[in-house]
Ligand SMILES: Nc1ncnc2c1ncn2[C@@H]1O[C@H](COP(=O)(O)OP(=O)(O)OP(=O)(O)O)[C@@H](O)[C@H]1O
């Protein structure tokens with residue numbers, strides 16, 4: 093049977109080349125993420141900057157020794173980004189591969205029916221499709237792995253001394269990470285091929301005899317139920333997990349659309365014709381034949397359309413959701429900072445301003461880092477030493493339980509968020525190790541309201557901080573002028589002073605800028621891959637239709653008419669995919685904004701129209717371009733007589 | 738041992754017909770409404786017979802053939818092949834039965850474009866898991882007059898040659914029943930004659946049964962019996978008729 097596969101692979105070169113490229117690039121990205129992660133794991137910081145602590149243990153966890161890097165000179169930022177890049181690439185790969193194989197099977201319906209007619213059992217057909225997928229998968233995964241290995245040093249050179257990994261990274265042994273990437277590639281391919289193979293097994297011998305190679309749009313109740321479950325699951329996830337900061341929103345804005353994309357794909361045979369018909373209304377009204385033809389091609393073959401639309405849907409939904417959610421997170425951060433600062437003036441840096449005339453209260457908190465130890469982990473945390481009397485005047489610092497006046501000696505006030513995660517209550521003791529390597533137990537005296545961007549999660553007495561970090565200087569001070577002093581002129585007299593409103597706006601801008609780098613890192617590879625996948629699927633789609641185009645030429649269609657039909661058709665596919673992607677983006681955006689802005693009023697809404705429209709436009713251009721190019725090529729190369737073979 | 742056994746007259750076993758259709762109906766349901774393509778067809782195809790099925794377009798000929806070959810399920814009625822009803826068979830059992838007992842020839846030649854002539858012909862044997870012997874394949878190729886073309890691909894053959902490849906592919910498994918749907922529909926009269934001769938030979942020499950749907954009275958005249966189908970019902974038959982007689986009956990039906 094293998095000889096059959098070999099022959100068909102060479103005949104459907106464009107189909108398999110498409111699958112090959114999609115998988116090879118996917119494995120390349122996964123491999124790159126894996127080798128880079130290996131390099132970050134292999135990275136050992138200089139021994140002098142490491143604090144060695146024992147975790148507490150208990151509740152099933154053994155106490156263990158942990159080495160916590162003392163400075164920001166670690167690679168955890170890069171590791172987080174790499175794991176997200178790997179997740180997104182992996183998802184899009186699964187998605188693209190599954191739809192590519194589904195598309196390949198749909199295009200070969202007649203041929204598979206013929207095999208059934210001359211005596212192949214459904215099982216045999218299934219195995220054949222799986223066998224072919226395996227050949228393509230092995231070749232593609234190995235190619236991807238080799239490319240990843242070649243590109244790793246380049247990536248590490250770029251990543252070294254960057255914001256995310258301010259250290260020098262060296263390539264580690266590539267075998268394990270590349271083996272993981274190859275295995276993932278094979279697994280993804282075989283999973284994707286499995287459903288395609290199952291569908292191939294359902295092709296009946298009679299399908300060889302019917303002219304139309306179309307597959308119906310009927311889908312089973314199980315599939316509908318699963319589709320709805322996925323949608324419901326994503327929405328539940330969004331309503332239950334209430335991210336408070338951008339760091340919490342990104343994973344959610346990544347996973348929720350993935351789940352919804354799966355849900356919509358399951359429902360595609362139902363939804364695609366509806367949306368397609370809607371978008372086709374203007375086309376049919378404006379054009380004479382080509383719009384009508386395009387509509388029937390898109391609507392009558394919903395599975396084919398869904399396969400073509402899949403990569404556009406996936407990337408537009410994921411990229412759109414992440415971009416929008418990060419913008420919402422920045423808006424929220426702005427509002428949170430705004431609400432958390434009561435003082436009208438902010439002084440940047442440590443200059444002593446308390447003696448300036450007109451200044452009444454100066455809240456000069458001292459930042460420091462410490463290692464917080466819990467049962468099974470120890471982490472470097474940001475903390476701030478404050479004078480509770482001053483700080484409660486300049487900031488919205490309210491004890492939800494306990495009393496801030498008790499913040500003296502070995503005590504700590506914990507933010508509501510951290511107390512929620514770690515289950516700290518007033519009276520509990522938090523073991524910490526300062527960077528001067530002294531270990532103390534801090535008693536929790538209060539749980540305070542979250543104030544992201546203004547207060548860190550741990551607030552310590554000022555004196556305790558001075559004792560353990562004598563060189564600490566404030567990086568910003570909140571200043572309240574005397575009762576009858578106008579802050580505006582006072583600002584001009586104080587060194588490095590700003591009105592609080594300006595400072596707040598700058599902070600929000602800073603958040604937005606910081607997000608940008610993350611966005612590029614996160615969506616860059618996924619976008620690159622999706623672009624290839626979009627071009628790939630539509631190219632495949634057009635190359636498969638040589639015969640149809642040539643027959644239309646025979647019937648008297650001019651090349652221009654056929655090109656117009658393909659233009660409208662690919663636009664329709666793109667429009668359908670983008671509509672669904674937009675629907676997902678809006679759902680995620682609305683729910684995340686709802687969750688994040690709970691308890692805040694007057695949160696501005698910045699929609700990054702430019703980026704969102706840019707993503708949509710790029711998807712459309714790619715889709716149309718890669719459908720038209722092969723069409724033009726086919727039309728130029730073939731005479732109408734070629735239809736009669 | 739001298740005693741002779743008493744000799745009884747041997748009763749010829751009642752040989753089942755190659756193919757039995759019993760009260761076949763077929764209704765296609767679609768959004769546009771239901772179509773009764775067959776409305777109760779009962780008929781026995783004797784072993785070794787060559788039967789042509791004729792009728793106006795849309796009368797249900799192709800549907801009849803597809804139901805008879807188990808390619809499609811009849812709505813009602815049973816199909817019995819060599820004494821075995823097709824009704825309760827699973828898809829896999831049907832497939833195995835089909836590849837052992839049936840051969841197909843259609844108007845569209847239905848060859849796999851990526852395979853050579855040789856591989857196309859050998860395919861059914863390979864699908865049964867047997868290794869086709871070269872001599873077997875070459876023998877059937879010779880039988881249909883395609884010796885020397887084994888290495889070509891379908892696109893490099895004429896229509897008549899492709900149809901002969903399809904016949905060779907049907908012949909190689911030595912099926913007991915041939916189903917042919919307008920096998921000469923796209924061919925000129927000379928080539929048609931060759932194809933029909935091959936089918937005729939199959940019944941005469943090998944005792945295989947042929948059921949052939951056709952529009953062409955000349956083609957139908959190769960059959961011993963012509964069945965007429967009209968509106969999903971059998972509307973009579975002619976035995977050993979000339980093309981002119983067949984054409985006359987057809988125009989009666991179409992009126
Ligand atoms: N898959 C189908 N779905 C719905 N109706 C069908 C289907 N196949 C055939 N029909 C209808 O069943 C009837 C019989 O069709 P069939 O193909 O058997 O006719 P035929 O006698 O072979 O015609 P022709 O000589 O034109 O090939 C026709 O009215 C046809 O429209």
Ligand SMILES: [Mg+2]
Pocket residue numbers: 798799800
């Ligand atoms: Mg017919």
